[in-house]
Amino acid sequence: MTNDETSAAPIVRPENFRIATVLRSERVTPRMQRVSVQVDDLSRFDCHPRSMGPHVHALIPRGDLDRQEWPTADARGHAVYPPPERRPYVRTYSVRKFDYAENSMDIDFVLHGDEGVASRWAAAARIGEEVGLWRPHARILEAEPKRYVLAGDHTALPAIAFILDRLPQTAAGDLLIMVPDAWEEQALRVPPAMTLTWLHGDASQDLLAPAVLALGAQALRDAYLWVGAEAAISRRIRAFARRECGLPAERAYILNYWKRGMAEGSYDHGE
Ligand SMILES: Cc1cc2nc3c(=O)[nH]c(=O)nc-3n(C[C@H](O)[C@H](O)[C@H](O)COP(=O)(O)OP(=O)(O)OC[C@H]3O[C@@H](n4cnc5c(N)ncnc54)[C@H](O)[C@@H]3O)c2cc1C
Incomplete structure (x- = not known):
């Protein structure tokens, strides 16, 4: 040897x-x-x-x-x-x-x-x-909410699809997903009491925050809100969820999935 x-x-x-x-x-x-x-x-x-x-x-x-x-x-x-x-x-x-x-x-x-x-x-x-x-990590949903609002851009589509695969059939709420065009839509498992809205816009457009805000503070107050989007869009939604809806932290999970003009590592995800 x-x-x-x-x-x-x-x-x-x-x-x-x-x-x-x-x-x-x-x-x-x-x-x-x-x-x-x-x-x-x-x-x-x-x-x-x-x-x-x-x-x-x-x-x-x-x-x-x-x-x-x-x-x-x-x-x-x-x-x-x-x-x-x-x-x-x-x-x-x-x-x-x-x-x-x-x-x-x-x-x-x-x-x-x-x-x-x-x-x-x-x-x-x-x-x-x-x-x-x-090893993967994730927020765990402790109690079944009255309704869900899941909103995200193209980068959040995989996570939303994963969540939908596991939601109870009785789950109710809204799904707002922004993708560049109809070619980027995917078949998703959507429980019957959930409404899915596809928004079409490229990464430079913010169609998502206005769509979430348009649901209204009352609809969000009862909901579990999950958001994954570009940092400026997430920030707008976060401000609305906290100030207008008073959503407690355990019912709002709003992440900066990416940030315009910055590579990952140079900003925080807002977790
Ligand atoms: C919890 C979490 C889960 C995520 N899951 C997914 C996922 O499943 N699939 C997925 O695709 N992404 C996902 N993302 C987003 C992904 O991490 C970022 O888009 C990341 O910046 C991509 O790395 P990159 O090396 O390609 O670009 P970077 O090197 O980070 O960035 C280079 C440049 O590209 C820009 N950029 C980054 N992403 C985009 C984009 N989507 N559109 C336009 N410009 C962009 C940046 O602003 C920067 O200017 C997730 C993020 C988080 C926080």
Whole structure:
């Protein structure tokens, strides 16, 4: 045995981190790419059944390295990231679907152009390629609300679809979803007492906040409000929910999904 072989310690990864591999990649609609990624044991990524849109921090490989380096764990189990010039990019994505039989998750990426590292990576993702994933987390819905208002732009469509798949058939309320055009609409499981409205507008338009505000303060006061949208739009809705409707924090989950002109990491999600 050589000295090298005796000294090579196994690499230890943080407990909640997995290196996933791309299993499939398909275009769901012209501007949405579904990348199915596989991990060794999906049960370790288990989510509460009433998770309101579980999301992962995905570590997107850098395009300028022959081999991507991933976080390791120190003696206390804490993550140690590679140095900045070899560090993967961190981007937040919802889980569209868990498939426990094949230990996979579907993640739907909006293709918003070349300037986004995650969008660019997803558009060209190859089978077998590696991507890092931190364990999903989500707000849990503790008590069944009288009604739901779920509102989001294109980037929130995967999370809204996930939530709808698990809502009781008796759920009532409003769904407001803004996508660029009719080609980006998707078939969703909508309980009969919920009203779905598709809004068509590109990412520079705010059709969502006016649509939420038009529901009226009275309709929102009884509701559980869930929003995922561009930061300025979320801010408008957040102000309305707090000031006009007096919605308590446990009934309003309004996230900045992205922020115009800024890459993820340079703003907060408003959580
Ligand atoms: C909890 C949570 C869940 C999310 N789930 C999803 C999901 O399931 N699918 C999904 O596609 N996105 C989702 N997002 C949004 C996604 O994280 C951001 O869009 C992210 O910025 C994309 O990273 P990027 O590397 O492509 O672009 P970045 O490098 O972060 O940004 C580069 C540039 O692109 C702009 N940009 C970013 N996103 C968009 C967009 N959608 N349209 C137009 N311009 C944009 C930025 O303003 C910036 O100027 C989620 C965000 C959060 C907080």
